[in-house]
Amino acid sequence: MGKLTIMGPAASRAMRTLWMAGELGIEFDQKADIDFRGGACRTPEYLAVNRFGRVPAIKDDNIGMGESCAINIYLAKKHKKLIPTDLVGETQVLEWSFWVMTEVEKSMLNYLIHAAMLPEDQRKPEIAEQSVKDLAWPLEVLNTYLGKHRWLVGDDFTVADLNVAAVLAWGKMSKFDFSAVPNVAEYMDRCLSRPAAKVR
Ligand SMILES: N[C@@H](CCC(=O)N[C@@H](CS)C(=O)NCC(=O)O)C(=O)O
Numbered sequence: 001m002g003k004l005t006i007m008g009p010a011a012s013r014a015m016r017t018l019w020m021a022g023e024l025g026i027e028f029d030q031k032a033d034i035d036f037r038g039g040a041c042r043t044p045e046y047l048a049v050n051r052f053g054r055v056p057a058i059k060d061d062n063i064g065m066g067e068s069c070a071i072n073i074y075l076a077k078k079h080k081k082l083i084p085t086d087l088v089g090e091t092q093v094l095e096w097s098f099w100v101m102t103e104v105e106k107s108m109l110n111y112l113i114h115a116a117m118l119p120e121d122q123r124k125p126e127i128a129e130q131s132v133k134d135l136a137w138p139l140e141v142l143n144t145y146l147g148k149h150r151w152l153v154g155d156d157f158t159v160a161d162l163n164v165a166a167v168l169a170w171g172k173m174s175k176f177d178f179s180a181v182p183n184v185a186e187y188m189d190r191c192l193s194r195p196a197a198k199v200r
Pocket residue numbers: 012013014036037041053054055056066067068069
């Protein structure tokens with residue numbers, strides 16, 4: 001069995017997979033020096049590992065895989081940790097993971113870029129404002145759910161929490177105003193204060 005290789009630097013969505021590997025306590029190699037903005041993900045060699053041409057990717061045994069949330073679910077299932085084994089619990093992990101990727105991720109990234117990352121003269125405040133509007137409903141949904149649940153699936157931290165909190169982390173980085181959704185703010189801090197989350 002080959003050792004797991006995680007491809008991508010911590011300052012990218014590879015952070016999610018590095019966090020996951022830390023939670024699982026598994027050994028891995030990291031190929032961090034991938035110039036993903038400079039086309040390094042589009043070489044035939046890289047595309048043979050991750051057909052989507054982005055980071056993160058993993059090589060594990062003889063497989064290559066992309067998509068951060070899918071990679072994390074694969075690792076959870078493989079190591080039989082941080083994921084329920086029953087059909088409903090496992091599907092709820094997928095449910096939250098699809099939800100965060102389709103309803104939260106893009107707006108949170110746009111907010112990060114246009115409220116914090118770009119030099120001020122290149123930011124488009126209207127994009128940040130639209131992101132806040134677009135995030136209002138998904139964050140309200142999450143806030144309501146967290147009013148009754150400590151973790152997203154079952155009684156313990158799972159890969160669903162990791163996938164969701166890793167996206168919320170962009171909100172923390174950009175000082176997004178979570179004051180209207182205090183359960184989300186508290187939950188995000190609970191997840192991000194886990195030792196394995198400190199991958200930078
Ligand atoms: N949905 C993908 C998105 C991956 C992605 O867009 N990664 C960025 C870096 S964080 C990337 O590879 N950018 C290079 C590019 O877009 O060409 C995932 O979650 O893995």
